[in-house]
Amino acid sequence: MRLLALACALLAAALIFSGCSLTEVSGGEEITIVAGERSDGMFFEPAEITVAPGAKVTFVIKNEGSQDHEFESYRDGEAGIDEIIIPPGATRRVSWTAPSEAATFPVYCDLPGHRAAGMETALKVVPDTEER
Amino acid sequence: MSSSFIITLREGLEAGLIVAIILAYLKSSGQRSHFRTVLISAVVAVAVSLSVGAAIFAIAGEFAGRSAEAFEGAAMLIAVGVLSWMVVWMKRQSAGIKKTLETDIAQAIGVGSAFALALIPFTAILREGLETAVFLFAATRTSTPLESTIGASAGLLGAVALTWGIYSGGYRINLRVFFNVTGVLLVVLAAGLLVNGLKDLHEAGVVSNLGPHAWDSYDALADNSQLGKFLSTILGYDSSPYIGLVIAHVTYLALALGFFAFGRAPSLRPAAAASHQPGAEAVPEPEGS
Numbered sequence: 170m171r172l173l174a175l176a177c178a179l180l181a182a183a184l185i186f187s188g189c190s191l192t193e194v195s196g197g198e199e200i201t202i203v204a205g206e207r208s209d210g211m212f213f214e215p216a217e218i219t220v221a222p223g224a225k226v227t228f229v230i231k232n233e234g235s236q237d238h239e240f241e242s243y244r245d246g247e248a249g250i251d252e253i254i255i256p257p258g259a260t261r262r263v264s265w266t267a268p269s270e271a272a273t274f275p276v277y278c279d280l281p282g283h284r285a286a287g288m289e290t291a292l293k294v295v296p297d298t299e300e301r
Numbered sequence: 302m303s304s305s306f307i308i309t310l311r312e313g314l315e316a317g318l319i320v321a322i323i324l325a326y327l328k329s330s331g332q333r334s335h336f337r338t339v340l341i342s343a344v345v346a347v348a349v350s351l352s353v354g355a356a357i358f359a360i361a362g363e364f365a366g367r368s369a370e371a372f373e374g375a376a377m378l379i380a381v382g383v384l385s386w387m388v389v390w391m392k393r394q395s396a397g398i399k400k401t402l403e404t405d406i407a408q409a410i411g412v413g414s415a416f417a418l419a420l421i422p423f424t425a426i427l428r429e430g431l432e433t434a435v436f437l438f439a440a441t442r443t444s445t446p447l448e449s450t451i452g453a454s455a456g457l458l459g460a461v462a463l464t465w466g467i468y469s470g471g472y473r474i475n476l477r478v479f480f481n482v483t484g485v486l487l488v489v490l491a492a493g494l495l496v497n498g499l500k501d502l503h504e505a506g507v508v509s510n511l512g513p514h515a516w517d518s519y520d521a522l523a524d525n526s527q528l529g530k531f532l533s534t535i536l537g538y539d540s541s542p543y544i545g546l547v548i549a550h551v552t553y554l555a556l557a558l559g560f561f562a563f564g565r566a567p568s569l570r571p572a573a574a575a576s577h578q579p580g581a582e583a584v585p586e587p588e589g590s
Contacts (some may be wrong), residue, residue, distance in 0.1 A: 191528040192521070239504070244365060252504070253525050256514045256541045263525060279366065281506040 194262040197225035202290065204255060204278070205234035210287040211278070213240075218276075219293045220267045228263045230255055238288065239278040248274035248292055267294045304440040304490050304535060305452030306459075308433060311483040313460025316343075316429040319402065321468040323422055326403045332410060335418055342419035343426050350430020357438045371505035373439075377498025380439035381553075383432050384491040388484045388561055439494050440534075488557045493537030495553050496546050500539070511545030 203214045211234070220226050230240045232255040240263060241252035248265065255261045271294055278288035320343050327335050357376070364372045402421065409417035441449040502508040519540035523529050532538035537550060 192523060192526050194523050194526050251525065254541070256517060259517055259519065259541065261519065261525075262523065280504065281367065 194227065194264050196227055196264050197266075199227050199229050202228055202230045202240070204230055204232045204238045204240070204288070206236065206286075211238070211283050212287055213276070213278075213290040215290065217291045217293060219295045222267055222269045222271065222294055222296050225264065225266045228265065229260060230263065231260045232257055237280065238283065239280055240276065241279055242274050242276040242292065248276060250276060252279060270294070271296050304493075305437060305449045306456040307483060307486050307490065308436050308440060309453045309456030310459045311456075311480070311487065312429050312433040312436075313457045314463050314479075316347075316426045317460055317464025318467070319398075319425045319429070320422060321464055322399050322402050323406060324468065326406055330407075335410065335415075338415050338419050339422050342421075342423040346423045346426035346430060349427055350434055353431060354434035354437065357434060361438070367505040370501045371507050374498045374501030374505060374507065376435065377439040377494045377501065380436045381491045381495045381498065383435050384487055384494075385557055387432060388488055388557065439498070440490070484561055485558070488554070488561055489536065491557065492550055492554045493533075493535055496537030496539065496542070496550050497533075499546055499549060503543070511543035513544060514541045515544045515547045517541045 198220075200218060200220075202218070203212075205212060218228075228240070230253075232238050235257050237257065238255050239252050240250070240255060240261065242248035242250040243252060250263055250265055253261050253263060273294070274292045276290050276292050277284045320339065323339050324336060327333060327339065361369065361372055361376070402425070405421050406418065409421060437449070437453060499508060499511065503511050517540060522532075522538075522540060524533050524538055524540040529538060529540065537546075539546065542550075
């Protein structure tokens with residue numbers, strides 16, 4: 170039993186400290202997105218993101234504002250990105266694989282009032298790489 | 302998936318043991334003719350439970366955005382309440398459930414009322430079924446429908462197999478250990494649900510302030526990584542939890558596990574000593590609800 174507990178503890182420590190894919194989010198091209206507030210509202214920058222069909226990407230979202238923000242697109246017909254909260258000053262990573270066909274999805278902060286204040290970006294899947 | 306499995310395994314076994322207790326009593330008292338009534342009643346109770354579960358999922362589907370988060374958050378808190386009642390209050394009350402069931406059955410048969418007899422397993426199983434429906438709905442909010450379906454189905458199959466094994470006398474398990482272990486697991490699951498429910502209500506704007514973030518462990522274990530998602534579902538792991546959530550989580554765990562550990566334990570009589578009748582020997586009393 171002690172051996173089993175030791176093995177579990179070692180496994181957990183190895184997973185946490187080795188940067189194993191079980192504990193981190195990565196893969197594909199990294200796309201940096203900045204979130205925050207300004208005098209005329211709230212924002213995600215860039216306001217439009219384009220990716221190729223079937224591409225695997227990792228969004229790196231940096232909250233440079235002074236309050237919590239979310240990054241999500243999970244309702245019916247959207248991109249299927251589960252919500253994640255980004256505390257002020259923190260960075261979060263979200264991996265996503267684009268569908269094989271052209272599409273446009275809204276990605277937004279769903280905290281009360283934030284999306285209405287402008288916190289939304291368009292995630293476009295564009296087949297022709299020249300247009301991207 | 303794992304939470305759905307634990308829920309249906311435990312609740313399914315509890316419901317199964319109730320049926321087994323009733324059938325064993327009828328068998329030992331020479332009342333086999335009432336088997337049909339009991340089994341039909343059990344099937345109807347399961348069907349009603351499934352209908353209620355489907356209705357909950359259907360109603361949830363009508364909501365979108367913040368109202369959906371508010372509904373799901375409320376459902377999770379209701380599930381936490383139901384579960385807490387189950388593992389704490391019922392732990393104290395269920396010691397005499399076998400005797401109570403047998404007394405009720407004897408009275409129903411005594412007055413010759415098939416309806417009264419049918420009502421006994423129906424209400425007992427319906428209670429288990431409704432608990433399962435609420436708790437399963439709440440648990441599936443943090444996992445995919447496929448994972449939940451696989452987990453719940455496996456748990457139910459396991460419960461049916463265990464019940465049949467116990468009733469037929471071919472398989473014996475230490476029910477006290479089984480219900481204690483699954484009871485602790487359910488308390489841990491409920492604490493996770495409490496956190497996820499409060500988080501949903503906070504995001505819906507129902508709970509306005511949970512305080513600042515207590516810490517940020519995202520770089521060590523991202524809550525949207527594979528392991529992070531698993532721990533989030535099971536334990537309510539959050540890499541940057543609000544202080545209010547941490548306090549709620551720790552307080553709930555301390556109270557629920559404290560009651561669970563120090564509450565009066567039911568007396569599970571050894572199966573062989575419970576009765577001289579062969580049918581009753583295989584069915585010890587269930588614990589919990």
